[in-house]
Amino acid sequence: xxxxxxxxxxxxxxxxxxxxxxxxxxxxxxxxxxxxxxxxxxxxxxxxxxxxxxxxxxxxxxxxxxxxxxxxxxxxxxxxxxxxxxxxxxxxxxxxxxxxxxxxxxxxxxxxxxxxxxxxxxxxxxxxxxxxxxxxxxxxxxxxxxxxxxxxxxxxxxxxxxx
Numbered sequence: 001x002x003x004x005x006x007x008x009x010x011x012x013x014x015x016x017x018x019x020x021x022x023x024x025x026x027x028x029x030x031x032x033x034x035x036x037x038x039x040x041x042x043x044x045x046x047x048x049x050x051x052x053x054x055x056x057x058x059x060x061x062x063x064x065x066x067x068x069x070x071x072x073x074x075x076x077x078x079x080x081x082x083x084x085x086x087x088x089x090x091x092x093x094x095x096x097x098x099x100x101x102x103x104x105x106x107x108x109x110x111x112x113x114x115x116x117x118x119x120x121x122x123x124x125x126x127x128x129x130x131x132x133x134x135x136x137x138x139x140x141x142x143x144x145x146x147x148x149x150x151x152x153x154x155x156x157x158x159x160x161x162x163x
Contacts, residue, residue, distance in 0.1 A: 006121050007051035008032040011041045011067070012083070013059040017106070021054060024110050030117070038062035038070075047076035050128055052101070052120035054113070057084035057091060065091070068098055077127065079120035083108065 008030055010021045018034040025032045035041040039062055041053075057064040068080055082095050085106040092103040101120040104112060 004050060005031055006124065007049060008054060008117055008121070009041060009045070009051060009078075010034045010054045011036075011038055011059070011064070012054075012056040013037065014056070017056070017083075021113070024113065025117075028114060030121075038064065038067035041067070042070065045076070045078075047074070047078070050121075050124055052079040052081065052117060052124055054081050054083060054117065057082055057095070058086050065095060065098075068095065068100065072098065079123045081113070081116045081120050083113070 008025055010018055010025075010032055012018050012021070012034075013036055015036070018036070022032055022034055033044075035044075038055075038059060055064040055067060062070070064082055064084075071078060071080075077099070080095075080100045082092075082100050082103045083106055084091075084103070087103060087105055095103050101123060102116045104116060
């Protein structure tokens, strides 16, 4: 998705969980897309699109942590909210060190998930705004640079003034 509407991408191998999160997002008018596998998500994800990822940790095939690592490698810094029914503290610490917004255990309260999603969407919007504001350094034409070869500061002054 490359349009500017933020989208929540839900990746979970458990269809009832995907459906429940989708219904929750419908109630607050947040656009979303669901995927049963990490690979299915990767095959359709356009990193120029805005949004966040609600990602299960343990799935057949590529795990949520492996998907997170893959996105980091591909320089696709989408904010991630991990959800899991099987998480442990070391796993949560690892996910957070790699930049996850949060790590929520199933079953979770609807409001808790919505709060983390809003936090992730705001984080993504802030990052995109900062990227947009960044300007490349002005390009300098080679003839504007003059080097004094003798090290005499007096020779540098005219070169600096004409620059």
